[in-house]
Amino acid sequence: MTKKLQRFKVWDRTTRLFHWVNAISVLSLMIIGILILNAKSLGIEGDAKILLKTIHTYIGYVFAINLCWRIIWAFIGGFYARWNQFLPVGKDFLASLRKYTSSxxxxxxxQYIGHNPIGKLIISLFFLLLSIQAITGTIIAGTDLYLPPFGGYFAEWVTEGDLERLxxxxxxxxxxxxEKAYEEMRSFRKPIITVHVYGFYILIVFVLIHIAGVIVSExxxxxxxxxxxxxxxxxxDDLPEDQKEYSELKEDDNV
Ligand code: HEM
Structure with missing residues (x-):
C-alpha cells in the first residue's frame, strides 16, 4: 500500500540560519583549534600563532553571538524552536524515549515533526557543550590576547594597573x-583552557554522532x-507522534 506523504512546517527561518552559521563557525573553530594545538610541530610561533588565535577568537565571537541569539530565540521563537520542544524533560519523556528506542x-x-526523544537528548547536550566552549573561549581570549569582553580586566591584572605598562x-x-601577577593569571587560566580543550575533544565525538544520526535517520x-x-x-509518510500538538498549533497558525 502506498502511503500518503504530508508536509509539515518545522524549523523557522531564524532556527535554520542559526544552524548553518553554527555549523560553519564550529567547523572553522575546530580546524583552527587543531592548528593551535599542533602549532609547535607545524612551526607556527610568535606573531603567526597570535594571529591564528586572534582569527579563532573573531570566529568565536560570531559563534558565541549566534549561540546567545539562539538561546533568546528558544524563549520567543517559533513553536519547534522553543525549550520545551528540545529539552529532555517532562513527565512523559522517559516513556517516549523507551517507545522510540524500541520502535x-x-x-x-x-516519526516526529520536531526532535525525536534521542534527538532531544543529543541536541541538549550539544547546547550545553557549545555554551561551555563559548564561555571558556571568551575568558581565554581575555587572558591570552587581552581581547573583549574580559581583556581589560586581565590586562589590569598582569600589569597591576600600572598605566605605563598597560x-x-x-x-x-x-x-x-x-612577573608574579602574570604567573597568578596563568594559574587561573590553566583549568579553563583544560576544559576548553577537553570540550573540543568531546565536541568532535558529538559532531560525528550528530552527522551519523541525521544520515541514518534520513x-x-x-x-x-x-x-x-x-x-x-x-x-x-506516517502519522507523527507529535501530530496532536501540530494540529493544535495549526489552528493558532503559529508554527
Ligand atoms: C565550538 C567552539 C570552539 C572550539 C571547538 C574551540 C577549540 C579550540 C581548541 C582546540 C584550541 C586549542 C587549545 C590550545 O592548544 O591552546 C582553542 C584555543 C583557543 N580558543 Fe577556542 N574553541 C571554540 C570556541 C572559542 C571561542 C568562542 C573563543 C573566544 C571567543 C575561543 C578562544 C580561544 C583562544 C583565545 C584560544 C587560544 C588559547 C591558547 O592560548 O592556547 N574559542 N580553541
Whole structure:
C-alpha cells in the first residue's frame, strides 16, 4: 500500500540560519583549534600563532553571538524552536524515549515533526557543550590576547594597573607584565583552557554522532531531515507522534 506523504512546517527561518552559521563557525573553530594545538610541530610561533588565535577568537565571537541569539530565540521563537520542544524533560519523556528506542529496533521508527526523544537528548547536550566552549573561549581570549569582553580586566591584572605598562602591553609579549601577577593569571587560566580543550575533544565525538544520526535517520525514515534544515519543512509518510500538538498549533497558525 502506498502511503500518503504530508508536509509539515518545522524549523523557522531564524532556527535554520542559526544552524548553518553554527555549523560553519564550529567547523572553522575546530580546524583552527587543531592548528593551535599542533602549532609547535607545524612551526607556527610568535606573531603567526597570535594571529591564528586572534582569527579563532573573531570566529568565536560570531559563534558565541549566534549561540546567545539562539538561546533568546528558544524563549520567543517559533513553536519547534522553543525549550520545551528540545529539552529532555517532562513527565512523559522517559516513556517516549523507551517507545522510540524500541520502535527503532523493531525497524519501523516512530516519526516526529520536531526532535525525536534521542534527538532531544543529543541536541541538549550539544547546547550545553557549545555554551561551555563559548564561555571558556571568551575568558581565554581575555587572558591570552587581552581581547573583549574580559581583556581589560586581565590586562589590569598582569600589569597591576600600572598605566605605563598597560599602554605598552601586547599579546604574547611579557616585557610589560609584572612577573608574579602574570604567573597568578596563568594559574587561573590553566583549568579553563583544560576544559576548553577537553570540550573540543568531546565536541568532535558529538559532531560525528550528530552527522551519523541525521544520515541514518534520513536513510531509514526518509523523513527529509536534512532538507528540512534548508526548506524548513519535513515530509513524512506516517502519522507523527507529535501530530496532536501540530494540529493544535495549526489552528493558532503559529508554527
Ligand atoms: C565550538 C567552539 C570552539 C572550539 C571547538 C574551540 C577549540 C579550540 C581548541 C582546540 C584550541 C586549542 C587549545 C590550545 O592548544 O591552546 C582553542 C584555543 C583557543 N580558543 Fe577556542 N574553541 C571554540 C570556541 C572559542 C571561542 C568562542 C573563543 C573566544 C571567543 C575561543 C578562544 C580561544 C583562544 C583565545 C584560544 C587560544 C588559547 C591558547 O592560548 O592556547 N574559542 N580553541
Amino acid at each position: 527503532l529496533f523493531s525497524g519501523t521508527p516512530q 599602554k605598552e602591553l601586547k599579546p604574547g609579549d611579557k616585557t610589560y607584565v609584572v 536513510l531509514r525514515e526518509k523523513n527529509g531531515l536534512i532538507s528540512a534544515m534548508i526548506t524548513g519543512e519535513k515530509i513524512l
